Amino acid sequence: MNHVDTIAAPGSGTIANAPAATPEECAQLVADVEAYCQEIRPIEEIAYLEHEPNPAIGELAKKYNMLGMSMPKKYGGRAVDSLTYARALVRINREGTGVRTFFSGHTSIGQYPILKYGTEEQKDRYLPASCRGDCTLAFGLTEPDAGSNPLEGTCTWRREGDKFILNGVKYLISNGSVADAVIVFAFPEGSEGQPDRRMSAFIVDTAGDTFEAEALHAKPGMYTSDTAMFEMTDHPISGDNMLGDQGNGFRIAMHTLVSGRLSVASGCLGTIEDCLEESLRYAREREQHGKPIGKHQLVQQHIARIEMMRSTSDALVERAALAKDRSDAAPGDKEELARADFAIAEAKYWASNAAWEAVDRAVQIFGGRGWSELYRPFRHLQDVRVCRIYEGTDEIMQLKIASSLLGKEFAAFG
Ligand SMILES: Cc1cc2nc3c(=O)[nH]c(=O)nc-3n(C[C@H](O)[C@H](O)[C@H](O)COP(=O)(O)OP(=O)(O)OC[C@H]3O[C@@H](n4cnc5c(N)ncnc54)[C@H](O)[C@@H]3O)c2cc1C
Numbered sequence: 001m002n003h004v005d006t007i008a009a010p011g012s013g014t015i016a017n018a019p020a021a022t023p024e025e026c027a028q029l030v031a032d033v034e035a036y037c038q039e040i041r042p043i044e045e046i047a048y049l050e051h052e053p054n055p056a057i058g059e060l061a062k063k064y065n066m067l068g069m070s071m072p073k074k075y076g077g078r079a080v081d082s083l084t085y086a087r088a089l090v091r092i093n094r095e096g097t098g099v100r101t102f103f104s105g106h107t108s109i110g111q112y113p114i115l116k117y118g119t120e121e122q123k124d125r126y127l128p129a130s131c132r133g134d135c136t137l138a139f140g141l142t143e144p145d146a147g148s149n150p151l152e153g154t155c156t157w158r159r160e161g162d163k164f165i166l167n168g169v170k171y172l173i174s175n176g177s178v179a180d181a182v183i184v185f186a187f188p189e190g191s192e193g194q195p196d197r198r199m200s201a202f203i204v205d206t207a208g209d210t211f212e213a214e215a216l217h218a219k220p221g222m223y224t225s226d227t228a229m230f231e232m233t234d235h236p237i238s239g240d241n242m243l244g245d246q247g248n249g250f251r252i253a254m255h256t257l258v259s260g261r262l263s264v265a266s267g268c269l270g271t272i273e274d275c276l277e278e279s280l281r282y283a284r285e286r287e288q289h290g291k292p293i294g295k296h297q298l299v300q301q302h303i304a305r306i307e308m309m310r311s312t313s314d315a316l317v318e319r320a321a322l323a324k325d326r327s328d329a330a331p332g333d334k335e336e337l338a339r340a341d342f343a344i345a346e347a348k349y350w351a352s353n354a355a356w357e358a359v360d361r362a363v364q365i366f367g368g369r370g371w372s373e374l375y376r377p378f379r380h381l382q383d384v385r386v387c388r389i390y391e392g393t394d395e396i397m398q399l400k401i402a403s404s405l406l407g408k409e410f411a412a413f414g
Contacts (some may be wrong), residue, residue: 036060040056065105098223136179163235198246268354324344345400
């Protein structure tokens with residue numbers, strides 16, 4: 001599998017030997033997630049219809065201690081396995097892709113790289129605070145001119161005394177205008193045009209007027225979730241805040257995206273589950289031509305297809321989560337990491353497209369009401385399309401899957 005070489009073996013920061021949650025603790029998390037979802041539903045609905053941010057997403061997560069679900073207990077996390085965490089995200093995403101995206105940004109691609117690559121001092125500084133809800137995290141890889149190929153990025157860093165100084169713009173960053181710290185990737189200042197330049201990763205505290213963030217509002221969905229751009233202008237950060245080894249940023253980014261993609265795939269399964277439940281309820285209740293529309297065979301066909309999208313996505317998400325746990329339990333094992341990367345790419349690609357089909361069919365079952373933000377299927381339709389784009393597009397997922405099977409010499413781009 002040729003993508004073995006594009007992902008860094010994690011350093012000392014592993015969760016391999018950390019005490020995992022007991023079955024009872026996992027069950028408690030499931031109960032807390034359910035309570036969170038029930039409490040957030042009416043608040044989220046109003047915020048969504050008003051196209052406003054929903055601060056309750058984070059506040060209630062704090063109340064239910066959900067801000068470090070997969071983090072070790074020693075840092076204040078709940079230490080659940082990848083499958084339990086994935087199932088939590090499935091449930092959360094039934095309340096909206098925007099709600100789930102907050103958790104992906106904070107935990108799957110925010111806390112995860114700190115845990116995997118951070119020094120003990122960095123972990124002590126950022127993980128307990130982020131698990132408590134005192135430090136919201138984000139992941140800043142994409143730039144205006146560097147998306148699918150982050151190596152075309154132009155953000156830079158330089159060392160000045162006991163500080164790193166960062167410059168440049170990051171674009172389309174989830175939690176980007178609300179985060180207290182962002183994992184930022186940047187190249188050495190002055191390395192522009194050099195073929196062998198390598199990016200490094202940093203934990204960037206966002207305080208100060210040298211870090212300017214702006215929420216982006218021109219988007220057709222995910223209204224309650226923060227999508228932002230930010231500019232760093234000679235932005236100083238602690239000289240202790242490089243994440244992992246100098247020059248290892250690309251590999252850290254690729255490894256982090258494996259974690260992020262599993263969260264997206266899980267979220268898409270949640271979208272499908274909610275569309276199925278809504279479709280079943282509506283098809284039983286709504287009557288046309290003298291009977292419930294659920295008795296019309298063509299409506300049943302939509303329901304059968306949504307169910308097939310659900311069951312296939314469910315199987316792939318479970319397989320992917322188990323592969324991630326095996327990889328996390330074997331730090332440094334490149335083959336396990338490659339297997340997880342592959343299984344998660346398949347799950348992400350499939351589930352995001354399956355969700356797109358499911359939302360379309362659910363909207364159709366709802367008829368005219370389906371084409372309205374007042375009903376859940378259309379809100380899911382507006383939100384879920386981005387899942388085929390962020391954290392690796394459909395095209396990049398297919399290239400990864402195919403070239404992994406074909407072999408290293410078939411990489412579509414190098
Ligand atoms: C709501 C939202 C939230 C996001 N959150 C984050 C975040 O938290 N952190 C972050 O870093 N980024 C985030 N992103 C950015 C996202 O990851 C990028 O948009 C995505 O990776 C695609 O990059 P791009 O938009 O620059 O598209 P491009 O890379 O310009 O791609 C345009 C098209 O060309 C195709 N393409 C590109 N290269 C190839 C190739 N080699 N072969 C075949 N086709 C190719 C793509 O698949 C796509 O169809 C977010 C985006 C959105 C919309």
